[in-house]
Amino acid sequence: MERTLVILKPSAIQRGIVGEILTRFEKVGLKIVGAKLIWPDKELLDKHYPPEREEFVTGLGQRTLDSYKELGIDVKKQFDDLDPNKIGHQVRDWLVESMMSGPVMPTVLEGPHAIEIVRKIVGHTLPQKAAPGTVRGDYSFDSAALANKSHRPINNLIHASGNAEEAEHEIGLWFTPKELHDYETVHQKHMMS
Numbered sequence: 001m002e003r004t005l006v007i008l009k010p011s012a013i014q015r016g017i018v019g020e021i022l023t024r025f026e027k028v029g030l031k032i033v034g035a036k037l038i039w040p041d042k043e044l045l046d047k048h049y050p051p052e053r054e055e056f057v058t059g060l061g062q063r064t065l066d067s068y069k070e071l072g073i074d075v076k077k078q079f080d081d082l083d084p085n086k087i088g089h090q091v092r093d094w095l096v097e098s099m100m101s102g103p104v105m106p107t108v109l110e111g112p113h114a115i116e117i118v119r120k121i122v123g124h125t126l127p128q129k130a131a132p133g134t135v136r137g138d139y140s141f142d143s144a145a146l147a148n149k150s151h152r153p154i155n156n157l158i159h160a161s162g163n164a165e166e167a168e169h170e171i172g173l174w175f176t177p178k179e180l181h182d183y184e185t186v187h188q189k190h191m192m193s
Helices: 010-015 018-027 042-048 054-071 084-099 114-121 135-139 144-151 164-174 186-191
Strands: 002-008 029-035 103-110 157-161
Touching: 002 054, 002 114, 002 164, 010 018, 018 029, 018 103, 018 114, 018 135, 029 114, 042 164, 042 186, 054 084, 103 114, 114 135, 114 144, 114 164
Parallel strands: none
Antiparallel strands: 002 103, 002 157, 029 103
């Protein structure tokens, strides 16, 4: 059994599509073992999106540069510097600010191959590249260019842990062991016995 963290961002909460999104995970057989609605503060979000994690920050900046290049947009019109790290810090700050703009719903899902399955259901991080049938492909059309022009993060509705190490770390940030529950579902009873 594998556990992963999913966070429904303020945009998903505000649009009233929480049930539709969670239903997709449940229908495939993943089990909700923890869920709550909270309004995150900067301290928690700085731990989740650490500004000192250069690989993460530079990755945000590089993806922004790649997206602009792919769309044929001049990066210099939007950013003062072409350094992926500096761009990444700016995008990270927008992301933290956006996540503090309203309540979020962190959820822990459990099941075989949970991380991989969740990421398939959620779809590509950039909604304009997400396939139809995925959460992001069905509920968003946003892009880095649109977001950066408005000085905000991409409205991709949801965060999903990228790997087992990340999932374990993130679950520990958002949940205490007492907030996670163990029980058997019909899927477990019929598919895993």
